[in-house]
Amino acid sequence: MSAARAMFGAVQRRAFSASARDLSKVTVLGAAGGIGQPLSLLLKLNPRVTELALYDIRGGPGVAADISHVNTKSTVKGYDPTPTGLAQALKGADVVLIPAGVPRKPGMTRDDLFNTNASIVRDLAKACAESAPDANLLIIANPVNSTVPICAEVYKARGVYNPKRLFGVTTLDVVRASRFVSEIKGTDPKDEKITVVGGHSGVTIVPLFSQSSHPDLSANADLVNRVQFGGDEVVKAKDGAGSATLSMAMAGARMAESVLRAAQGEKGVVEPAFVDSPLYKDQGIDFFASKIELGPNGVEKIHPIGEVDANEQKLVEACLADLKKNIEKGVSFVASNPGK
Ligand SMILES: NC(=O)C1=CN([C@@H]2O[C@H](COP(=O)(O)OP(=O)(O)OC[C@H]3O[C@@H](n4cnc5c(N)ncnc54)[C@H](O)[C@@H]3O)[C@@H](O)[C@H]2O)C=CC1
């Protein structure tokens, strides 16, 4: 073999291995829903996603056919609503997003969705544990404070639980917080980095304005309440037609992008997420949302909540009480309803 050919071969091999590392299959379960459709569209626009797999109990192939005409390089495939279709959608996935489940109507709490969504998420988690046990699992379906523990129990029962790969998506809370602050302060929301910790419902959502560039805002009870109950604002405005879908699609796509950036080797990627966390385990609370540094293996480092002021300390205490109940509810659901 000539020296030139040997070198070309080496270059080709390097190029191949670099691109192979960057291949990413992303699967959306619940892809035909209010969140699923715009989320799938945003993922189609993301050059980090090379294969997009769309599954829903109804309408997955139609949404896939539509999105597949968008002229970006990734392939898009919709799967039949059968166990085989679900398994094929999941096989080889690097990231799985689950927005499958019913949304709220006015007057409901997220916990009121538990009776319907717990079994949907349990059954989808089983399929993930069987067909894509190593994928990063991003749970959007509510109540997140309970659906994430449900997934953990399902994975544990099958001996494939990896706490570094399970995320409750709480990105929308920081998206809202930065937007609401920017409206008050007349700033660009991209410059407003607001830490939000706890969980994803009502008082379990704890914004830490004292750590932002506007520490005075921690005393602004209306703003704190708006961040905690921002979801209700949308539910009320949609008047029975569901909850946040478009802003959630944006937030879910951002979270998926961050997980992929870290998986593809970028350092220092930090997002909030509700994860299996050591922060309050001594109080019997196994999951908590805080800033998470992401890496090639999922969760790399869980940041502590940091310094909080007296107002925020009270919010954290109220959060922990509710969170504990929400987590226990998810865990005991799987214990008494293991399903098939
Ligand atoms: N984590 C967060 O910040 C947020 C979470 N959510 C939650 O996301 C969930 C979805 O909301 P939307 O998209 O508005 O609801 P939607 O009703 O418009 O869509 C849900 C989709 O899930 C599908 N689905 C139901 N069971 C399924 C199963 N077993 N397998 C596959 N697909 C299934 C339905 O066919 C439907 O297409 C709700 O639980 C909602 O509360 C909503 C906004 C923000």
Ligand SMILES: O=C([O-])CC(=O)C(=O)O
């Ligand atoms: O409010 C809801 O039910 C949907 C949701 O989680 C949010 O918008 O934050």
